[in-house]
Amino acid sequence: MTKGKKAKPIDTTTEEKIKEAARVVFLKKGYAATRTRDIAEEAGINLALLNYYFRSKEKLFNIIMLETVNGFIQTMTTILNDEKSTLEKKVELIASNYIDFVLREPNIPIFMLSEMRNNADGLLERMPVIQPILKSTFFIQHQDYVAKGKITEPNPFQFFLNLLALTIFPFISSPLVKLIGGVNDTQFTKMMQERKKLIPVWIKAMMKAK
Amino acid sequence: MTKGKKAKPIDTTTEEKIKEAARVVFLKKGYAATRTRDIAEEAGINLALLNYYFRSKEKLFNIIMLETVNGFIQTMTTILNDEKSTLEKKVELIASNYIDFVLREPNIPIFMLSEMRNNADGLLERMPVIQPILKSTFFIQHQDYVAKGKITEPNPFQFFLNLLALTIFPFISSPLVKLIGGVNDTQFTKMMQERKKLIPVWIKAMMKAK
DNA sequence: GTCTATAACGTGATAGAC
């Protein structure tokens, strides 16, 4: 989005078709449950081409994983580091942007988190984008609010965690939500749309709780 | 727990050893990434014994999955349906009990949720324990509070979802928490202990937010 | 670049001795 020169083309190359297919299947089933044949079929190409372009299942996976995590984190850091917006505005933006984002690709959170659980090969540590979050404007603004007595929770990380939890958890638990709540896809989407407005209100209330 | 005649024995049978090992490995790696050989090794027994006792990997998995989900849901429904405790008390109990529960077995939430994502074979629907949650005392009390104007959020499900999110999400995202926050295991446990007290306070504040 | 055919390997499951 920020690095490409051309807009998303209609006619994709074979390589791109495979990558797109890999993305779909990996995100849906996870690494271990995915067979390269699934990807080839999804891409409408022959199995051999997958290895021709990407050498191995694992290499292809690493590319998808990296891009996915990067996309996720980058959106985050951009918002967190915007010096023009207030802390309250950042909360709104994160809730709103991420709910839209994940509504478009609902499998991303559970995919990322379940693949990270063993942190195989230390894939996480190799992502340079991650650490700066602690030093972001968001966290500085939080400390500032604490100093001014506008926030009762002094740990910025608990605060950040709560925001993420309220935003992302419903998607991760959507199978349960749909079953327990008797909610269908349309209703689920509507619930999440409501939450775009509710989360900032809730967070604001939590900030002053004691 | 409710069906056994004897307390947990020190000397376990082979069958139990296998089941315990299966539990450990499945919870850690998930169904697809687990090899029956991993389980056999973890149990300190021969691979053939696994099939002797449980016929197949899938059957063994279904047993583990069922027990895990049942344990999780049962604890929940017991608290939710206690007619003696107030809504506030239930919130305390859920936060406190589940944080202790998951601190003991941190892999349970991500395991359950990632295995449910495709809901293969409709495993979820076959669990009778799940539906009654909507009709629990917890939800009735919530409706009562709404009627009395003590709660601003009229949707009990959003309310319940928030409670679960604040309680469980940190565990699911613990790899990220540890990396981004530079938190080690001891500090993580301490953070979660703090949350046992904080979550009820936060929820209380959210209840009155508008 | 793309395909078919097949090699190489890993994994679930079983046969059969003890």
Place this chain on the structure above:
DNA sequence: GTCTATCACGTTATAGAC
């Protein structure tokens, strides 16, 4: 009941024709 040895199969990856 427990083991070793092995089968049967599915999956990743490659060789080689086009």
